[in-house]
Amino acid sequence: MTPERSNAARDLLAFYLEAGVDALVDDAPVNRLGADALEPTRAAAERRLSPSTALPGSEESFEARAPQARARFERESPAASARAPSRADRASSQLFAAATPPAAPEAAVMAARDAARTATSLTDLAGILSRFEGCPLKATASRLVFADGNPQSAVMFVGEAPGAEEDREGLPFVGRSGRLLDRMMAAIGLDRQSAYIANIIPWRPPGNRTPTPLESQTCLPFILRQIELADPDILVCLGAPAAQTLIGAKEGIMKTRGRWFTYHTGSREIRAIATLHPAYLLRQPLAKRLAWRDFLAIKATLARPDT
Secondary structure: OOHHHHHHHHHHHHHHHHOOOOOOOOOOOOOOOOHHHHHHHHHHHHHHHOHHHOOOOOOOOHHHHHHHHHHHHHHHOHHHHHHOOOHHHHHHHHHHHHHOOOOOHHHHHHHHHHHHHOOOOHHHHHHHHHHOOOOOHHHHOOOOOOEEEOOOOOEEEEEOOOOHHHHHHOOOOOOHHHHHHHHHHHOOOOOOOOOEEEEOOOOOOHHHOOOOHHHHHHHHHHHHHHHHHHOOOEEEEEOHHHHHHHOOOOOOHHHHOOOEEEEEOOOOEEEEEEEOOHHHHHHOHHHHHHHHHHHHHHHHHHHOOOO
16 A cells, blocks of 8 residues: 555544544444454454564564564454443443433323422422433433523513523523523513523533424423413413424414414413514524514513403
8 A cells, every 4th residue: 555545544544533433334233242253353363463464574573563463452352342441432331321211202201290290389390300310301411401580570481492502501592592582572671580581491402403202292391380380471482392382383483473372371371472583583684573573562461461
């Protein structure tokens, strides 16, 4: 192999290693840790150690190189790896075990319902969520994002899930969309001292991906209990996922937004409205006029809570 091809191969292997590639696969599955898989590897190593395969022009004899090569083979063989897993392997195994969802999805949902039902206050609910292990998102998130604002306020805003900045700070809507929400609330006389803010999912999905149906159903009992304990007069669903989950909207957000719905908290009926998510408004600034109409409707309803 020419030096150029050797360098190119080395660079390619380094790229694969940085990208997380740690094994080669074939069409048929191979148990690389089994006893059967060890013999071909040992045989290949023996061939590499034979004098006939020595590099031409090498000044180092086969006898001098064989002990070191054999020791390296023993360290790097699958059997040795199985006997002495590295720190990275142990950490990966622990993360995989922590992120593995329960065998029965229904069991996780039932556990969430039972746990949420025992909360007698928002503080209790936050503590229960921090100890709950039934949602795999907890294993990949940095921290729980429970709520922000005043739980005694008359209006509660609910989005779908936290993003990267929310995950770092442990508070909902503190990124770009959160700053836009603050300005939208300020336009109708609200702030984080006069509104309560939460998400359906209290843990950030990896890469801000859309939560799976199982993740949403597992977290649903907690947000329902959170709304019941906060007991607002008006519930504002930010975006289509929140509207579909909380008020059962069947149509798209453009047809759902601006309409008033009746929401049953479990103890009473309150008014609910859907509007566009601030993250959507950052991508589609022209839609801010629609959200402005929704916020004016919220302001008018707050001024007449008995209507």
